Amino acid sequence: MIRAIVTDIEGTTSDIRFVHQVLFPYARERLAGYLRRHDGERRLAPALTTLRREIKQPDADTETLIATLFGFMDEDRKSTALKTIQGMIWRDGYQQGDFLGHLYPDVAPQLADWQRQGLRLYVYSSGSVEAQQLLFGYSEAGDVRPLFSGYFDTRVGAKREAASYRAIARELRLPPGELLFLSDIVQELDAASLAGWRVCQLVRDEPDPQRRYPQVNRFDQIDLQEIAQ
Numbered sequence: 001m002i003r004a005i006v007t008d009i010e011g012t013t014s015d016i017r018f019v020h021q022v023l024f025p026y027a028r029e030r031l032a033g034y035l036r037r038h039d040g041e042r043r044l045a046p047a048l049t050t051l052r053r054e055i056k057q058p059d060a061d062t063e064t065l066i067a068t069l070f071g072f073m074d075e076d077r078k079s080t081a082l083k084t085i086q087g088m089i090w091r092d093g094y095q096q097g098d099f100l101g102h103l104y105p106d107v108a109p110q111l112a113d114w115q116r117q118g119l120r121l122y123v124y125s126s127g128s129v130e131a132q133q134l135l136f137g138y139s140e141a142g143d144v145r146p147l148f149s150g151y152f153d154t155r156v157g158a159k160r161e162a163a164s165y166r167a168i169a170r171e172l173r174l175p176p177g178e179l180l181f182l183s184d185i186v187q188e189l190d191a192a193s194l195a196g197w198r199v200c201q202l203v204r205d206e207p208d209p210q211r212r213y214p215q216v217n218r219f220d221q222i223d224l225q226e227i228a229q
């Protein structure tokens with residue numbers, strides 16, 4: 001029996017194009033100015049310390065960090081520091097009404113239905129917890145944060161590592177066989193499956209010919225009883 005569902009964001013609850021054509025460019029255009037303006041401030045300091053640790057350059061100056069972050073954005077590296085800083089910049093965008101968090105129309109109604117059935121719902125994304133809460137707080141379906149019991153980001157580990165799913169299961173105090181992970185990326189599903197989780201692949205555009213796991217186009221096609229068998 002499935003007791004909790006953990007969902008990815010990009011390509012699963014939300015259109016990849018929203019992330020790559022709206023969120024990423026928004027942060028990219030503002031990143032250098034943001035770092036120069038807020039360098040030395042308490043709210044930015046932990047992310048910059050994390051970044052200096054990630055690149056093993058404890059004395060790197062602001063311009064070096066900016067160049068590093070541009071390199072990370074070019075390669076879409078799921079760096080905890082980059083994700084934290086992007087989240088801080090996106091906060092301005094959401095609060096100023098520059099954009100709303102994209103949600104496929106099937107997502108909020110199905111999550112609400114699962115919540116009514118007593119399932120616990122969580123998010124696991126490479127985007128920082130702050131960025132996740134912003135997307136769901138300022139979503140096209142309104143503030144849907146009450147649907148979720150918690151959020152996980154790369155601080156628990158990378159999404160393609162089985163250890164991350166083991167850590168989440170420990171934190172949720174549930175056996176892995178009672179947890180369902182929803183994602184569009186097979187390597188993430190492989191990792192969750194290796195950790196003993198149930199998994200389901202969202203194929204929002206083209207079906208994945210690999211068909212290693214149950215595939216659906218929309219959340220309302222997910223059959224929890226079938227997946228739990």
Ligand SMILES: CSCCC(=O)C(=O)COP(=O)(O)O
Nearest residue numbers: 009010125126127131132135
């Ligand atoms: C919180 S929305 C931004 C998502 C993001 O920054 C990203 O890199 C996408 O990662 P995901 O793990 O959701 O594929």
Ligand SMILES: [Mg+2]
Nearest residue numbers: 008010011184
């Ligand atoms: Mg995804």
